[in-house]
Amino acid sequence: MALAVSDPRWSAVDDYIAGKLIGEDAALAAALADNRRAGLPAIDVSPAQGKLLQLLAKGVGARRILEIGTLGGYSTIWLARALEPDGRLVTLELDPAYAAVARMNIDQAGVGDLVEIRIGPACDTLADLCGGDDASFDFIFVDADKENYAAYLGYAIRLSRPGTMLVFDNVVREGEVMNPQSDDPKVPGTRQLYDALQDNRRIDATAIQTVGSKKWDGFLLALVQ
Numbered sequence: 001m002a003l004a005v006s007d008p009r010w011s012a013v014d015d016y017i018a019g020k021l022i023g024e025d026a027a028l029a030a031a032l033a034d035n036r037r038a039g040l041p042a043i044d045v046s047p048a049q050g051k052l053l054q055l056l057a058k059g060v061g062a063r064r065i066l067e068i069g070t071l072g073g074y075s076t077i078w079l080a081r082a083l084e085p086d087g088r089l090v091t092l093e094l095d096p097a098y099a100a101v102a103r104m105n106i107d108q109a110g111v112g113d114l115v116e117i118r119i120g121p122a123c124d125t126l127a128d129l130c131g132g133d134d135a136s137f138d139f140i141f142v143d144a145d146k147e148n149y150a151a152y153l154g155y156a157i158r159l160s161r162p163g164t165m166l167v168f169d170n171v172v173r174e175g176e177v178m179n180p181q182s183d184d185p186k187v188p189g190t191r192q193l194y195d196a197l198q199d200n201r202r203i204d205a206t207a208i209q210t211v212g213s214k215k216w217d218g219f220l221l222a223l224v225q
């Protein structure tokens with residue numbers, strides 16, 4: 001059972017960081033407001049996490065970005081803004097209603113021309129992507145159903161090249177990830193991701209625990225060799 005640990009200082013520090021290093025952004029604020037109005041769950045990345053994704057994607061000079069798990073497009077907007085003008089971002093979403101909200105948010109943020117949303121179970125859309133032209137991405141962000149994280153790693157490897165950066169979100173789960181008997185149904189899939197990466201010589205990886213407005217969780221960062 002998760003401890004549901006939380007401390008109000010975590011969110012306060014996130015606000016401090018956002019105030020100092022991120023600032024206000026009308027398009028991102030509007031996207032979050034539209035998501036809540038449309039009844040989407042508040043499971044978008046935080047502003048600090050969105051900025052981190054953007055910096056990482058910029059750092060590897062990403063021209064092609066793949067995102068698994070669009071929701072209302074909040075993280076998509078952060079990542080699309082990392083792209084060069086001739087770049088492309090493909091984002092995968094199961095729920096057509098979420099994808100419609102994301103399309104509106106992404107267009108309103110002025111990055112609509114760079115972003116393609118593919119609707120359906122990601123394992124199906126990923127299989128299609130593997131069979132298509134130009135099936136190589138520079139940066140891949142995985143933030144969908146944890147039950148499929150190991151499968152998403154397999155697809156991410158097929159859709160990468162040496163130097164591709166991979167980021168998997170929510171890989172600590174309030175510490176439950178180390179509990180093989182966890183009640184959290186998302187834990188086994190997350191553990192399978194770690195198992196698949198253990199001793200994998202093609203992927204160099206680490207994971208970082210985080211606290212903040214999204215409570216105690218973490219992300220896994222990997223580079224394809």
Ligand SMILES: C[S@@+](CC[C@H](N)C(=O)[O-])C[C@H]1O[C@@H](n2cnc3c(N)ncnc32)[C@H](O)[C@@H]1O
Nearest residue numbers: 044045069071074075093094121122143144145
């Ligand atoms: C945590 S949310 C994504 C949040 C988003 N990345 C952000 O930060 O703004 C996870 C999303 O994955 C989607 N999802 C869940 N299972 C999926 C699947 N099998 N294929 C594609 N998308 C899926 C959910 O509908 C949800 O919108």
